[in-house]
Amino acid sequence: MHSVFWLSSALAAAACAANLADVCTTSYVQSVLPADNFIQGTTLSAGSVTASAVTNYTVPASSSNPGKSGLNFCNVTFSYSHTGYNDKVNLWFWLPAPPQFQNRYLSTGGGGLAITSGQNGLTAGVVHGAATGTTDGGFGGFSKQLSDVLLLADGTLNYNMLYSFGYKSIHEMSVLGKELTRKFYNSTNFYSYYSGCSEGGREGFSQVQRYGSQFDGAAVGAPAFRQAFQQVLHLFSAVVEKTNGYAPSPCELEKINNDTIAACDALDGRADGVVSRTDLCKLTYKHSASIGRHYSCPATSGGGYPGGPPAGLMPAANGTVTSQAVTVAEDIDKGLHDSKGRQVYISFQPSSGYPDAATTFDATTGKYEAVASGIGVQYVNLFLKEVNSASLSLSNVTYDILREWILEGMQKFSDTLQTTWPDLEDFQEGGGKIIHYHGESDNSVPAASSVMYQDSVRKTMYPELGFREGYSKLNDWYRLFLVPGAGHCAPSQQQPGPFPQDVLGSLISWVEQGVNPTLLNATVLSGPSAGTNQKLCAWPQRPFWIGSNMSCVYDQESIDSWLPNLNSIPVPVY
Numbered sequence: 321m322h323s324v325f326w327l328s329s330a331l332a333a334a335a336c337a338a339n340l341a342d343v344c345t346t347s348y349v350q351s352v353l354p355a356d357n358f359i360q361g362t363t364l365s366a367g368s369v370t371a372s373a374v375t376n377y378t379v380p381a382s383s384s385n386p387g388k389s390g391l392n393f394c395n396v397t398f399s400y401s402h403t404g405y406n407d408k409v410n411l412w413f414w415l416p417a418p419p420q421f422q423n424r425y426l427s428t429g430g431g432g433l434a435i436t437s438g439q440n441g442l443t444a445g446v447v448h449g450a451a452t453g454t455t456d457g458g459f460g461g462f463s464k465q466l467s468d469v470l471l472l473a474d475g476t477l478n479y480n481m482l483y484s485f486g487y488k489s490i491h492e493m494s495v496l497g498k499e500l501t502r503k504f505y506n507s508t509n510f511y512s513y514y515s516g517c518s519e520g521g522r523e524g525f526s527q528v529q530r531y532g533s534q535f536d537g538a539a540v541g542a543p544a545f546r547q548a549f550q551q552v553l554h555l556f557s558a559v560v561e562k563t564n565g566y567a568p569s570p571c572e573l574e575k576i577n578n579d580t581i582a583a584c585d586a587l588d589g590r591a592d593g594v595v596s597r598t599d600l601c602k603l604t605y606k607h608s609a610s611i612g613r614h615y616s617c618p619a620t621s622g623g624g625y626p627g628g629p630p631a632g633l634m635p636a637a638n639g640t641v642t643s644q645a646v647t648v649a650e651d652i653d654k655g656l657h658d659s660k661g662r663q664v665y666i667s668f669q670p671s672s673g674y675p676d677a678a679t680t681f682d683a684t685t686g687k688y689e690a691v692a693s694g695i696g697v698q699y700v701n702l703f704l705k706e707v708n709s710a711s712l713s714l715s716n717v718t719y720d721i722l723r724e725w726i727l728e729g730m731q732k733f734s735d736t737l738q739t740t741w742p743d744l745e746d747f748q749e750g751g752g753k754i755i756h757y758h759g760e761s762d763n764s765v766p767a768a769s770s771v772m773y774q775d776s777v778r779k780t781m782y783p784e785l786g787f788r789e790g791y792s793k794l795n796d797w798y799r800l801f802l803v804p805g806a807g808h809c810a811p812s813q814q815q816p817g818p819f820p821q822d823v824l825g826s827l828i829s830w831v832e833q834g835v836n837p838t839l840l841n842a843t844v845l846s847g848p849s850a851g852t853n854q855k856l857c858a859w860p861q862r863p864f865w866i867g868s869n870m871s872c873v874y875d876q877e878s879i880d881s882w883l884p885n886l887n888s889i890p891v892p893v894y
């Protein structure tokens with residue numbers, strides 16, 4: 321946590337007076353490196369230090385960054401190693417010029433199987449005057465991923481790299497980054513934060529769950545945690561198609577989703593092209609409304625998958641929606657159930673679309689085919705089977721096999737990738753704050769995944785309180801915001817909804833000025849309402865419009881629809 325404000329004004333003036341050219345030299349950075357064994361067993365390489373001044377830099381505004389120009393900072397890299405491991409971990413920091421340093425440190429994370437977002441991640445902090453860091457995890461450089469190093473030469477799992485990815489490297493970067501910041505600015509008077517989305521969100525929770533005093537606040541988006549379930553979920557849609565013996569064209573599923581958005585848009589009280597209440601949609605809408613409706617799509621590039629036919633054109637599609645396609649959509653929405661009818665996992669909210677169900681087109685047979693692709697395949701091959709293969713046959717993969725893979729992953733990765741430890745008492749007692757956000761129409765990590773986790777924290781930390789009272793306590797320091805219409809860590813193409821462009825800024829106001837983000841600030845970034853400010857409701861409250869007025873309402877039936885009983889899993893799922 322941040323230290324007492326002992327800094328004298330004279331010293332503050334001295335630190336501020338230093339200009340970038342004075343501190344942004346290799347020798348100065350070498351002189352302020354954390355000491356060897358600052359983390360036990362680590363040696364920092366002074367010889368590896370690079371430092372170069374960057375001036376008048378512009379971070380463009382984006383959906384997840386408010387942007388800023390005129391930034392001056394020191395661009396620093398160096399490496400360290402662990403005694404006995406013969407390894408090298410690279411760290412990369414952007415250290416604001418002393419006059420632009422606003423007494424903040426920020427750790428950032430990655431996405432997919434990358435532990436770093438590189439320079440793009442570092443922009444998150446400098447716009448808020450934060451010394452900002454990222455790590456390569458020891459994978460061999462900032463363009464390498466865990467998948468490049470996960471298997472050892474003997475074909476077994478490299479547990480050292482797995483733990484590095486799981487939580488260890490972000491922790492070490494944070495400890496070393498805070499010490500570097502202290503020495504670089506000669507200041508202990510700063511706050512420390514974490515910010516990341518997707519895998520970066522998982523990394524954020526990996527820290528908050530283990531190191532209660534490491535950060536004053538964490539801005540965490542769509543965390544790809546509960547990985548034993550999350551990665552297998554990516555294979556579920558294709559297995560639904562296999563099981564049903566029907567592989568729809570992407571166009572046919574897109575039509576079903578378009579109809580869903582059109583029908584459910586106004587259930588939230590406002591017809592704006594955005595399904596802000598996917599729960600009401602789930603409770604009332606039936607995809608069968610689409611049967612017989614016409615769809616058509618022009619030919620596009622696409623198709624192809626590792627080990628399959630080469631990527632090529634998707635032919636133009638033209639037809640009417642079949643009942644088989646509707647059954648596929650319904651089965652995907654319902655979530656994975658085992659052969660005994662018990663629920664194994666949740667699914668994406670209606671209106672999210674069906675990218676995991678994307679079929680490929682086989683020009684020789686003239687048919688669409690269900691295929692396993694993407695990170696789900698990487699996960700089963702590399703992490704479970706420990707083989708280096710880019711393809712996975714679905715021919716014998718049933719719902720029960722998906723369940724077995726999930727149980728195997730729960731056990732194998734309980735202390736690395738699962739990242740759902742529900743007790744955050746140390747973090748809360750230290751005064752830490754969390755803003756957790758998730759696109760309600762996310763089709764990569766389901767929004768309900770975040771709802772489930774926050775509810776597990778509520779139940780674990782406030783077991784004696786009722787549902788509403790527990791959330792009321794939780795909302796004092798940990799808030800979850802579902803973002804209407806938004807996709808995975810970004811606004812969606814399909815629904816012109818709001819997005820919280822500056823979650824870190826809202827978190828900073830909460831931590832440093834005590835401004836609880838009762839409603840999270842967001843902005844509509846596309847469509848006819850572009851530029852409009854729109855507030856987001858904190859879970860478990862849900863938005864509802866009367867005319868142009870939004871209120872945050874409490875609706876138990878809607879809430880319950882987000883929290884199914886995973887009665888196929890014989891141990892607790894957080």
Ligand SMILES: *[C@@H]1O[C@H](CO)[C@@H](O)[C@H](O)[C@H]1NC(C)=O
Pocket residue numbers: 376378389390
């Ligand atoms: C800084 O960059 C802006 C463009 O982003 C430019 O207009 C301005 O002249 C630059 N200022 C200096 C001092 O170089």
Ligand SMILES: *[C@@H]1O[C@H](CO)[C@@H](O)[C@H](O)[C@H]1NC(C)=O
Pocket residue numbers: 370374395396397439
């Ligand atoms: C910062 O340094 C890295 C590595 O030395 C370099 O790749 C990157 O382009 C630099 N960034 C800027 C903004 O100068």
Ligand SMILES: *[C@@H]1O[C@H](CO)[C@@H](O)[C@H](O)[C@H]1NC(C)=O
Pocket residue numbers: 331506
């Ligand atoms: C750092 O701060 C301490 C405490 O105020 C002071 O004694 C010391 O001279 C400062 N060091 C530098 C290099 O400015």
Ligand SMILES: *[C@@H]1O[C@H](CO)[C@@H](O)[C@H](O)[C@H]1NC(C)=O
Pocket residue numbers: 571572574575578615616617814
């Ligand atoms: C779905 O809606 C989008 C507009 O949001 C449109 O571009 C697309 O063609 C529609 N797809 C189908 C299959 O109707």
Ligand SMILES: *[C@@H]1O[C@H](CO)[C@@H](O)[C@H](O)[C@H]1NC(C)=O
Pocket residue numbers: 616638639
């Ligand atoms: C799609 O099929 C319908 C009915 O067969 C036909 O009238 C229409 O012209 C076709 N559209 C395209 C774009 O091929």
Ligand SMILES: *[C@@H]1O[C@H](CO)[C@@H](O)[C@H](O)[C@H]1NC(C)=O
Pocket residue numbers: 713715716
């Ligand atoms: C699927 O199962 C059958 C029967 O057990 C077996 O012959 C076949 O090799 C399996 N296919 C794959 C891809 O594992």
Ligand SMILES: *[C@@H]1O[C@H](CO)[C@@H](O)[C@H](O)[C@H]1NC(C)=O
Pocket residue numbers: 821841842843853
């Ligand atoms: C909300 O965001 C807008 C930009 O979208 C910004 O102008 C405004 O100051 C923010 N309001 C608060 C209270 O942070």
Ligand SMILES: *[C@@H]1O[C@H](CO)[C@@H](O)[C@H](O)[C@H]1NC(C)=O
Pocket residue numbers: 866867868869
């Ligand atoms: C919206 O709220 C304002 C202020 O509470 C009220 O004056 C107005 O009548 C409301 N509009 C609608 C359409 O309910």
Ligand SMILES: [Ca+2]
Pocket residue numbers: 584585586587588589590591592593594595596
């Ligand atoms: Ca709406």
